[in-house]
Amino acid sequence: MESLRSLGLRSAANMLQVSVILCWCFITSIRDNNWFFFISILAALIGLMMALRYMPRIYRVIKAKMRFSVHPSREVQEERKRIASDLHDTLGSQLVQALTLMDGQALTEGSPIKEVLERSLLDLRLIVDSMDAQDDSLTMRLARLRHRLDPVLQRKGLALHWQLCDPELGIGRHTSRTLPKGRVAHQILAVVQTSLSNTLEHAHASDIWVTLEPYESDDPECFGWDWCLSVEDNGKGFDLRAVLSDVSQSGHGVINMFKRMREIGGDLHIHPRQGGGTQVMMRWRV
Structure with a gap:
């Protein structure tokens, strides 16, 4: 944090520069005076020194913004x-x-x-x-996830019921709401992966349902959300409060699921499924 002294000096320098510019623009009678000419040079030198002083800070800010940009540079993509x-x-x-x-x-x-x-x-x-696949849409990422999971599900005898809506591909219900890409799609996919991993490891289920659907504006369950993605199973279920109170039971997985949805401004609900098992429901806005 800048000290009061440096802040005062910077304010005085700025006032001097503004005064010189206003005099050059509106007070023509003093332009030919030598003392005003020297003051103008002094103001210009002060401005140059201030620019040189703050140039490294500006460079660091620009570099940080580029590093955390939603669209990484070509070099970063190639390295990935x-x-x-x-x-x-x-x-x-x-x-x-x-x-x-x-x-x-x-x-x-x-x-x-x-x-x-x-x-x-x-x-x-x-x-x-x-x-x-940093720029792939959510449905492309889910399709790749399904391709990877199919051999595991078949070996374990699990039936996967898959129902996705993609307006860009003309699949499912027609809607003007677009599906996320990039970082948002990555965070949602990570929550889906954790949900499916917990089902495979702990649920002892025979069926899994993955459903992606848009909300209609007049839907009573919309509550301002645009999309809903749910992962359900008919396994033995679990006590969410007990898992959250004892981190060792969940291996931070469930806590990270809530954290990921909060980071993208979304919503996550984990509750018992009607008929037995567990339902993980994710909601977000476009």
């Missing part, structure tokens, strides 16, 4: 793609090799070690997908 490719080619290949070696061993079905490796490989692929 390189990291994603390296993760896929190195760590991903090692996990696949470990699973292949375990398939040749006499392990019982549902071995904890194998399940951890499979989950790790799935999480890695989802991370690579998210890094490699």
Whole structure:
């Protein structure tokens, strides 16, 4: 924070510069005086010194804005793609090799070690997908997530009921509301991934429903929201209050779900599903 002394000097310099400019514009009688000429030069030098002093600060502000911009630079995008490719080619290949070696061993079905490796490989692929598709819409990200999840769901005997609306592709109900892209889509997808991961790991469900629909303006459940995305299962359910009171039970996953939706100005509800199980409902505005 600037001291009062430096603030006073800066204010005095600004007043001097403004006074000189006004005199040059409106008081023509003093333009030819030598003393006014020297004062004008002094005001110009003070302005130059102030500009040089604050130039590094302005540069840092501009650089910070570029770093946290919604649309990253081409260099940042290329670096993300390189990291994603390296993760896929190195760590991903090692996990696949470990699973292949375990398939040749006499392990019982549902071995904890194998399940951890499979989950790790799935999480890695989802991370690579998210890094490699920063500008994709929410439905494109969800479609990629479904593609990655299908083998896991089939192996566990889970039925996935998928119903999405995309006005750009002409799928589902017609609406003028657009789906999010970029950072907002990334945050919503992360909440969906956590919801599905909790279902696969803890719910002991047989069916999962994923539904993405727009709200109509006259919908009594709208409450000013534009879109609703829900993830439901018919599993055993869980006590949300108990999980939130004991962070070790959720591994911060549920808390991060609420945090991600708050960051994009959205809303998250987790409650028991009618007929048994759990419903995770996300809502946001365009």
